[in-house]
Amino acid sequence: MEYVKSNLDLIGETPLLQIAEEYNHPGPLILAKLEYLNPGGSVKDRIAKFVIEKAMAEGKLKKGDTIIDNTSGNTGIGVAMVAAAYGLKTIFTTAAKTSQEKVDLLRALGAEVIITPTEAAWDDPRGCYQTALRLARENGYFHFNQYDNPDNPLAHYYTTGPEIWRQTDGKVTHLVAGIGTGGTLCGTARFLKEKNPKVQVIAVDPPGSLFADYIKTGQTGPTGTYFVEGIGSDMVTKALDPAVIDEVVTVSDENSFATARMLTKRHGILAGGSSGTAAYVAFRLAEKAPSNSVFVVIFPDAALRYLSKCFSDKWMIEHNFNLTETP
Numbered sequence: 001m002e003y004v005k006s007n008l009d010l011i012g013e014t015p016l017l018q019i020a021e022e023y024n025h026p027g028p029l030i031l032a033k034l035e036y037l038n039p040g041g042s043v044k045d046r047i048a049k050f051v052i053e054k055a056m057a058e059g060k061l062k063k064g065d066t067i068i069d070n071t072s073g074n075t076g077i078g079v080a081m082v083a084a085a086y087g088l089k090t091i092f093t094t095a096a097k098t099s100q101e102k103v104d105l106l107r108a109l110g111a112e113v114i115i116t117p118t119e120a121a122w123d124d125p126r127g128c129y130q131t132a133l134r135l136a137r138e139n140g141y142f143h144f145n146q147y148d149n150p151d152n153p154l155a156h157y158y159t160t161g162p163e164i165w166r167q168t169d170g171k172v173t174h175l176v177a178g179i180g181t182g183g184t185l186c187g188t189a190r191f192l193k194e195k196n197p198k199v200q201v202i203a204v205d206p207p208g209s210l211f212a213d214y215i216k217t218g219q220t221g222p223t224g225t226y227f228v229e230g231i232g233s234d235m236v237t238k239a240l241d242p243a244v245i246d247e248v249v250t251v252s253d254e255n256s257f258a259t260a261r262m263l264t265k266r267h268g269i270l271a272g273g274s275s276g277t278a279a280y281v282a283f284r285l286a287e288k289a290p291s292n293s294v295f296v297v298i299f300p301d302a303a304l305r306y307l308s309k310c311f312s313d314k315w316m317i318e319h320n321f322n323l324t325e326t327p
């Protein structure tokens with residue numbers, strides 16, 4: 001018989017899938033790292049397992065304790081899943097824009113969810129960041145702290161990076177990923193650049209996020225709201241390391257959603273919104289890259305998390321998005 005005893009044994013070792021060969025053949029190979037195949041459905045399962053197991057081993061967290069964090073949904077889902085395995089309780093704050101699917105799943109996993117106003121900035125006491133901080137302080141909860149926790153990028157340095165290096169036989173030339181905390185891209189990039197400093201690392205970011213300006217100039221500019229979930233930020237995070245990023249590209253919601261819808265409808269690949277953002281940039285860069293390039297694009301989560309959002313024609317029309325699948 002072949003089976004595992006715990007969900008947690010299924011985290012990581014996600015496959016690479018070649019996408020859209022017909023667009024660039026015989027051009028660069030474009031490979032999607034299917035993080036939505038993790039048992040909790042996203043890349044965030046990796047940091048949930050790493051951070052919780054490390055904190056338990058260090059005696060900072062024990063059975064019966066409560067973990068709190070703010071989340072765009074996926075970190076919360078991963079943390080709630082791992083917490084269930086270790087008898088821990090969870091509370092999450094999330095912005096009102098977070099899809100109902102993710103909020104429902106958090107609650108189904110036993111988490112308490114506090115919804116905060118989307119427009120509240122990171123330093124606003126009503127917002128998800130400050131609310132989580134305050135509740136952690138007032139109640140002595142374990143603050144998961146995905147934005148500033150060095151163990152977030154470290155989880156990817158130890159897992160995602162080595163997997164990509166091994167799976168591409170060291171031939172990866174470009175890494176493309178969205179940045180929400182920056183943990184996935186920067187931890188993975190650090191490992192790959194140690195192996196081969198020539199690997200090009202490309203961050204993708206929505207308009208209204210401060211990351212793009214910050215990475216390019218070290219300065220932060222004005223911020224605004226956008227619909228794509230999980231990426232972009234209105235505050236600088238410690239999980240982000242601009243030193244390992246070669247290029248940052250801003251992508252409109254329109255192009256992110258059109259690409260995600262195209263991948264799903266034409267190729268049957270269940271790409272979530274931010275997978276669309278990263279794939280959009282990989283397609284554009286691949287047009288100019290040498291034909292022996294190997295692009296690895298992180299697909300953080302699946303379309304299933306956005307059936308009421310960018311995969312709903314009604315929602316798209318209500319929010320003035322074009323229904324085209326050709327970005």
Ligand SMILES: Cc1ncc(COP(=O)(O)O)c(C=O)c1O
Binds near residue numbers: 044185229301
């Ligand atoms: C859907 C989605 N895409 C991308 C990311 C970005 O990952 P990271 O926080 O590691 O930068 C997240 C993070 O929450 C996410 O939920």
